[in-house]
Amino acid sequence: MIRAELNKRSPLRVFEKSIHGGLGKGNIGVIASRHGIGKTACLVHMATDKLFRDEHVIHISFSQNVNHVIAWYEDIFKEISTKRELEAAMDVHDNIIKNRVIMNFSQDNISVEQIIRSLKTMIEDGGFKADSIFFDGYKMTTVEHDAVERLKEFAKNMDVELWFSVSPVLDGVDFDEYGVPETLANIEDVVDVLIGMKYDGEEIVMTVVKDHGEANPSQMAIKLDPKTMLISRL
Amino acid sequence: MAEFTNMRNIGISAHIDSGKTTLSERILYYCNRIHSIHEVRGKDGVGATMDSMELEKERGITIASAATNVTWKGVDINIIDTPGHVDFTIEVERSLRVLDGAILVLCSVGGVQSQSITVDRQMKRYNVPRVAFINKCDRTGADPFKVTSQLRDKLGHNAVMMQIPIGLEDRLEGVVDLITMKAVYFDGPSGDDVRYEEIPAELQDLAEEKREVMLDAISMFSDELMEAMLEGEISEEMIHEAVRIGTLSLDLTPVYMGSAYKNKGVQSLMDAVLKYLPNPTEVENIALDLDADEAEIKVSAGNEKKTVSLAFKLEDGQYGQLTYIRIYQGKIKKGDELYNTRSRKKFKVGRLIKMHASSMEDILEAGSGDIAALFGVDCASGDTFCHPSLNYSMTSMFVPNPVITLAIDPIDKKAADSMAKALNRFTKEDPTFRTYVDPESNQTIVQGMGELHLEVYIERMKREYGAEVETGQPQVAYREAISKRAEFNYTHKKQTGGSGQYARVAGFIEPNEEENYEFVNKIKGGSIPNEYIPSCDKGFQSAMVKGTLIGFPIVNVRASINDGQYHAVDSSDQAFQTASLNAFRDAYTRAKPIILEPIMKVNVEGPTEFQGNIFASINQRRGIIISSAEDGMFCTVEADVPLSEMFGYSTILRSLTQGKAEYTMEVNKYGKVPQSVSEELKKAYEDKRKAESSKK
Numbered sequence: 001m002i003r004a005e006l007n008k009r010s011p012l013r014v015f016e017k018s019i020h021g022g023l024g025k026g027n028i029g030v031i032a033s034r035h036g037i038g039k040t041a042c043l044v045h046m047a048t049d050k051l052f053r054d055e056h057v058i059h060i061s062f063s064q065n066v067n068h069v070i071a072w073y074e075d076i077f078k079e080i081s082t083k084r085e086l087e088a089a090m091d092v093h094d095n096i097i098k099n100r101v102i103m104n105f106s107q108d109n110i111s112v113e114q115i116i117r118s119l120k121t122m123i124e125d126g127g128f129k130a131d132s133i134f135f136d137g138y139k140m141t142t143v144e145h146d147a148v149e150r151l152k153e154f155a156k157n158m159d160v161e162l163w164f165s166v167s168p169v170l171d172g173v174d175f176d177e178y179g180v181p182e183t184l185a186n187i188e189d190v191v192d193v194l195i196g197m198k199y200d201g202e203e204i205v206m207t208v209v210k211d212h213g214e215a216n217p218s219q220m221a222i223k224l225d226p227k228t229m230l231i232s233r234l
Numbered sequence: 235m236a237e238f239t240n241m242r243n244i245g246i247s248a249h250i251d252s253g254k255t256t257l258s259e260r261i262l263y264y265c266n267r268i269h270s271i272h273e274v275r276g277k278d279g280v281g282a283t284m285d286s287m288e289l290e291k292e293r294g295i296t297i298a299s300a301a302t303n304v305t306w307k308g309v310d311i312n313i314i315d316t317p318g319h320v321d322f323t324i325e326v327e328r329s330l331r332v333l334d335g336a337i338l339v340l341c342s343v344g345g346v347q348s349q350s351i352t353v354d355r356q357m358k359r360y361n362v363p364r365v366a367f368i369n370k371c372d373r374t375g376a377d378p379f380k381v382t383s384q385l386r387d388k389l390g391h392n393a394v395m396m397q398i399p400i401g402l403e404d405r406l407e408g409v410v411d412l413i414t415m416k417a418v419y420f421d422g423p424s425g426d427d428v429r430y431e432e433i434p435a436e437l438q439d440l441a442e443e444k445r446e447v448m449l450d451a452i453s454m455f456s457d458e459l460m461e462a463m464l465e466g467e468i469s470e471e472m473i474h475e476a477v478r479i480g481t482l483s484l485d486l487t488p489v490y491m492g493s494a495y496k497n498k499g500v501q502s503l504m505d506a507v508l509k510y511l512p513n514p515t516e517v518e519n520i521a522l523d524l525d526a527d528e529a530e531i532k533v534s535a536g537n538e539k540k541t542v543s544l545a546f547k548l549e550d551g552q553y554g555q556l557t558y559i560r561i562y563q564g565k566i567k568k569g570d571e572l573y574n575t576r577s578r579k580k581f582k583v584g585r586l587i588k589m590h591a592s593s594m595e596d597i598l599e600a601g602s603g604d605i606a607a608l609f610g611v612d613c614a615s616g617d618t619f620c621h622p623s624l625n626y627s628m629t630s631m632f633v634p635n636p637v638i639t640l641a642i643d644p645i646d647k648k649a650a651d652s653m654a655k656a657l658n659r660f661t662k663e664d665p666t667f668r669t670y671v672d673p674e675s676n677q678t679i680v681q682g683m684g685e686l687h688l689e690v691y692i693e694r695m696k697r698e699y700g701a702e703v704e705t706g707q708p709q710v711a712y713r714e715a716i717s718k719r720a721e722f723n724y725t726h727k728k729q730t731g732g733s734g735q736y737a738r739v740a741g742f743i744e745p746n747e748e749e750n751y752e753f754v755n756k757i758k759g760g761s762i763p764n765e766y767i768p769s770c771d772k773g774f775q776s777a778m779v780k781g782t783l784i785g786f787p788i789v790n791v792r793a794s795i796n797d798g799q800y801h802a803v804d805s806s807d808q809a810f811q812t813a814s815l816n817a818f819r820d821a822y823t824r825a826k827p828i829i830l831e832p833i834m835k836v837n838v839e840g841p842t843e844f845q846g847n848i849f850a851s852i853n854q855r856r857g858i859i860i861s862s863a864e865d866g867m868f869c870t871v872e873a874d875v876p877l878s879e880m881f882g883y884s885t886i887l888r889s890l891t892q893g894k895a896e897y898t899m900e901v902n903k904y905g906k907v908p909q910s911v912s913e914e915l916k917k918a919y920e921d922k923r924k925a926e927s928s929k930k
Contacts, residue, residue, distance in 0.1 A: 118862070
């Protein structure tokens with residue numbers, strides 16, 4: 001399969017359809033669930049899909065080193081290219097990797113100002129015109145409302161879309177029927193798209209809980225395949 | 235000869251400026267090998283003893299690995315001092331090959347930096363067990379706890395603190411030993427007197443907490459210790475044994491700390507070297523049997539066995555060439571006959587010596603596991619010396635191809651002679667440093683791994699050999715390659731008196747990712763006779779030496795022949811070679827040739843406030859930022875940058891960051907040159923050729 005065909009058939013097209021054609025620049029999207037459901041895989045697949053379409057992506061992690069993030073991207077790329085029998089896979093790989101930057105913040109309690117400052121530096125001084133930024137594991141449930149607002153302002157100013165994967169920081173948090181932790185309620189009004197992920201005993205169900213202001217939860221026609229860790233059609 | 239159990243071969247490996255040389259100096263002092271202490275950049279102008287070369291003294295860096303022998307509490311320790319800059323990694327790698335264990339020195343302020351990561355990766359490759367020493371605990375901002383967690387997080391070590399500091403920065407007094415649960419102080423002007431006291435009351439809780447952490451971590455390695463912990467009866471021996479098992483299997487890195495400069499903590503570190511790093515019998519070494527298709531043979535310590543030894547370092551001494559060897563098996567005696575399996579020459583062992591930092595001691599014999607030096611042996615670095623009945627080679631070390639070239643011109647006749655001598659020496663010492671004379675320009679060209687690598691040799695030439703040379707602009711070692719398949723069908727015909735020449739070859743060339751060159755013979759029915767097939771192969775290879783785009787070697791080609799024609803009288807080896815060469819050149823232009831350039835993996839580290847400048851500097855150099863990691867005040871940026879854009883980067887980076895950032899780089903891959911650069915290169919080559927032909 002060639003790259004264009006692969007893009008056309010990507011399950012992410014279904015994903016976008018379920019949220020009115022995509023998140024859109026200047027907006028904030030959140031994927032929420034319990035720990036260990038597969039949010040990182042989901043995020044990396046979404047980012048890889050953007051890369052396949054020649055978009056520029058920044059991936060932000062908050063762990064100790066970036067190697068495991070790179071490994072995630074390699075695995076997801078390999079799964080996709082094998083599954084779809086992608087032609088000239090190595091060339092495609094080398095081409096799209098140029099459009100990805102991984103930024104890692106290993107300091108505890110890093111402020112939102114610091115993150116925004118570094119991102120601006122990367123985009124302006126680093127000459128990296130990002131289309132979307134993926135925050136893997138940002139502590140959305142404990143940050144101030146104001147911090148998320150500032151992130152949104154940044155997204156608007158820089159003309160990027162921001163995706164976050166979110167799990168509760170504290171133990172003993174309740175989750176709703178879609179897998180969204182209740183501690184997210186504080187900032188829900190700033191979030192444009194909210195997707196909940198939940199294991200229902202058989203598969204990982206993905207639900208659009210909020211879609212650009214509309215709060216009318218509906219199950220998506222895609223799921224996360226726990227074997228390949230890829231998003232796939234139902 | 236020392237007993238095997240009373241012998242250690244260790245290296246001291248670290249980031250530049252983490253105080254490695256000062257530490258070596260202190261070790262020599264405490265082991266009574268030197269009688270006074272000099273600083274690396276000391277006021278007395280004497281310099282540290284391990285830095286044997288002038289240049290190193292001046293720059294405060296260590297370039298060559300000098301082996302030196304010391305004795306600590308009755309144990310013979312050979313210390314290999316290893317270079318700290320990444321441009322000299324071949325030296326580091328070669329030293330690692332002969333080490334059994336290492337001290338990993340880290341700065342308590344700078345922590346794990348990019349060079350530590352490179353060196354650590356190399357140590358893993360050679361399975362070198364290590365103990366860590368967090369140095370410079372007397373500096374402002376010292377934080378050994380942070381550095382220990384960096385060892386875990388950044389390098390993936392199971393790092394466990396064996397000590398905690400008593401005071402830090404300018405109040406550093408000593409350390410608490412978590413095994414004996416005693417405070418250790420180092421008294422006297424040079425810290426010679428080690429005094430054990432009760433733990434200061436304010437550190438008691440922390441010490442107990444950290445001891446628990448340590449015991450938890452090491453109990454994994456000993457069932458006996460685990461049981462003892464449950465019963466609450468732990469002996470020091472049990473702890474030592476568990477730490478030793480963990481360290482030897484590379485599953486544990488015991489962490490020590492102190493300040494070599496302030497004479498604190500060095501003796502405890504030496505005790506750890508004795509206790510936890512392996513003796514020569516505990517390390518497996520493999521040789522290749524050259525008589526049995528390079529079959530792997532285990533060599534093991536044993537003085538009665540047949541000798542196998544490796545020449546790992548050459549030095550030009552006052553009395554001629556000094557060859558450092560590591561004996562893996564058997565022993566070497568003065569007067570013995572040895573066989574150099576590379577040059578296939580036998581030689582007699584003349585003077586055999588043990589090296590101390592700046593003096594040498596004549597010895598009569600050296601046994602398995604030991605490191606010694608030979609005088610006056612004609613050999614190259616990496617040669618294996620065996621008993622004459624053996625034909626082994628110690629596993630060949632990975633030698634990367636040079637990526638940068640520089641033309642050098644001696645200023646006068648005298649300099650030319652000395653330069654030749656120096657080059658002869660350097661190329662023997664360092665396989666990544668190469669030299670040749672360009673047949674076209676008649677200039678001497680040197681090749682190496684980076685700008686600094688070559689600069690150091692140019693300076694050494696001047697200082698050690700009095701050879702002054704003028705240098706040209708450093709040049710990148712480009713490559714040419716093809717991007718699509720192209721057919722050829724070429725007839726070479728010449729009939730101008732005498733015997734004629736006739737050959738026709740047909741086939742195709744295509745890109746070949748796996749190998750640099752492959753020749754495939756698909757001739758059926760003898761259209762080219764068997765005797766001329768190797769001529770075709772040769773012809774193709776000679777075409778690949780120099781591409782027609784910009785005159786650099788062509789790589790990654792598969793050349794196949796499937797048809798041809800010969801003439802009973804006029805065909806010859808030469809005719810087929812010429813036909814193949816021209817056939818290749820003819821097809822080459824149609825195979826969409828491209829230019830490849832070395833892409834470096836660059837790692838820049840500096841304070842976060844300069845992040846923007848660092849990003850911008852990479853961006854301006856056609857670099858691709860792979861990742862950027864922030865950790866408090868420091869950031870690390872990893873990027874792929876073409877080597878051609880990296881010239882002079884150290885100066886630029888320094889000025890961009892007030893000298894607070896530094897970088898390392900190593901070759902990552904060869905990548906396609908962008909169209910605009912490719913056009914420039916082609917034009918430059920064209921101009922050069924025109925200029926040369928008009929000269930003629």
